[in-house]
Amino acid sequence: MKKSNYCFKCSICELTTSPSSRALNCPDCNAPFDVNYISLEESKVEHNSIEIPLPINSDSLISLGEGNTPTIKLHNLSDKLEIELSTKLEYFNPTGSFKDRGSSIMISCLKQSGIKEISEDSSGNAGASISAYASKAQIKSHIFAPSSAPSAKINQIKVYGANTYLIGGPRDQATIEAKKFSENHGVTYASHNLSPYFIEGTKIFGYEIFRDLYDSRKFPEHIILPVGNGSLFLGALKSFHELFLDNKIHKIPKIHAVQTESIQPIFSTIFKTDWNPVNQTKTIAGGIAVATPPRLNQMVKAIQQNNGTCEIVSEKEIIEWQLALANQEGLYIEPTSAAAFASIKKLIKSKVIQKGESVLIPSTGIGLKDTSPI
Ligand SMILES: [Zn+2]
Numbered sequence: 001m002k003k004s005n006y007c008f009k010c011s012i013c014e015l016t017t018s019p020s021s022r023a024l025n026c027p028d029c030n031a032p033f034d035v036n037y038i039s040l041e042e043s044k045v046e047h048n049s050i051e052i053p054l055p056i057n058s059d060s061l062i063s064l065g066e067g068n069t070p071t072i073k074l075h076n077l078s079d080k081l082e083i084e085l086s087t088k089l090e091y092f093n094p095t096g097s098f099k100d101r102g103s104s105i106m107i108s109c110l111k112q113s114g115i116k117e118i119s120e121d122s123s124g125n126a127g128a129s130i131s132a133y134a135s136k137a138q139i140k141s142h143i144f145a146p147s148s149a150p151s152a153k154i155n156q157i158k159v160y161g162a163n164t165y166l167i168g169g170p171r172d173q174a175t176i177e178a179k180k181f182s183e184n185h186g187v188t189y190a191s192h193n194l195s196p197y198f199i200e201g202t203k204i205f206g207y208e209i210f211r212d213l214y215d216s217r218k219f220p221e222h223i224i225l226p227v228g229n230g231s232l233f234l235g236a237l238k239s240f241h242e243l244f245l246d247n248k249i250h251k252i253p254k255i256h257a258v259q260t261e262s263i264q265p266i267f268s269t270i271f272k273t274d275w276n277p278v279n280q281t282k283t284i285a286g287g288i289a290v291a292t293p294p295r296l297n298q299m300v301k302a303i304q305q306n307n308g309t310c311e312i313v314s315e316k317e318i319i320e321w322q323l324a325l326a327n328q329e330g331l332y333i334e335p336t337s338a339a340a341f342a343s344i345k346k347l348i349k350s351k352v353i354q355k356g357e358s359v360l361i362p363s364t365g366i367g368l369k370d371t372s373p374i
Pocket residue numbers: 010011012013014015026027028029030031
């Protein structure tokens with residue numbers, strides 16, 4: 001068996017174990033694992049010019065051309081808000097969302113482990129992405145999505161060839177059903193929310209920001225992300241920590257998480273509001289409608305240790321910002337992406353963001369899949 005140059009490390013109690021596609025939760029504390037490198041010297045692979053230190057090579061990398069997304073300045077909103085606002089166009093990824101970064105690495109690792117069939121749950125974008133990469137890898141996929149997911153996303157999942165299951169009730173019910181299916185059918189549960197490999201893929205988002213913006217002095221002081229489970233947040237933070245430890249950057253951007261008033265597990269844990277999963281209401285931001293995220297404790301710790309904050313926005317603010325970005329900057333993004341933008345004014349008001357500072361918010365998903373109700 002090929003010797004690994006990394007292990008899995010529990011995100012909370014730091015227990016270490018051998019990497020395995022079936023090891024998703026720590027046996028001691030039940031928290032999800034992260035990839036922990038023992039030596040960075042071995043087995044590096046070039047992935048769109050960013051090195052991924054996992055034991056996959058260019059032949060075993062399952063790629064659809066993800067990554068290398070452009071960053072543009074939002075001049076009109078920058079002037080109005082008196083900040084330097086830019087966006088990284090993550091909807092340029094092959095299936096229309098940032099999830100492709102994680103899917104490429106996760107599916108590559110599963111393929112290399114000999115996995116032939118997987119199950120996954122998603123509000124839409126991750127399901128479409130994993131369905132596409134599984135097809136490319138010739139892995140059979142079973143995707144569980146909430147029946148409230150936008151029809152364009154459901155259609156996309158089906159077109160790539162996944163067996164698609166629509167589950168009633170809140171978003172978390174799809175997770176329960178996907179896990180149950182895996183247990184009953186002996187199929188690997190390839191959860192993008194739990195897989196340590198998925199975060200190794202989203203990490204490339206941060207490496208690209210460094211590569212593209214650091215020398216030009218446009219490196220962001222703040223990054224604002226919509227957060228459901230936090231795979232992009234944790235990946236971005238991990239990339240900047242690695243760059244910092246490697247002496248490539250001298251300061252880590254402050255990364256802020258945005259949730260909705262309707263579903264706010266991270267905000268509620270940090271600021272001790274009386275919200276709880278039982279009193280969740282529906283939100284238009286389906287991509288972050290996760291009431292019980294498995295990486296909740298890890299996310300709270302990450303935000304608190306890195307001088308970031310968490311903010312919540314209303315349904316009305318999300319719709320206003322989805323339209324504002326379209327008619328003021330020509331960007332058609334989905335409501336989940338708009339939620340991050342909708343937090344800017346609050347973060348300026350609370351002085352988390354100061355006048356003139358540089359702020360980057362990714363356009364994580366395209367509006368064509370999740371239209372605004374006008
Ligand atoms: Zn643990």
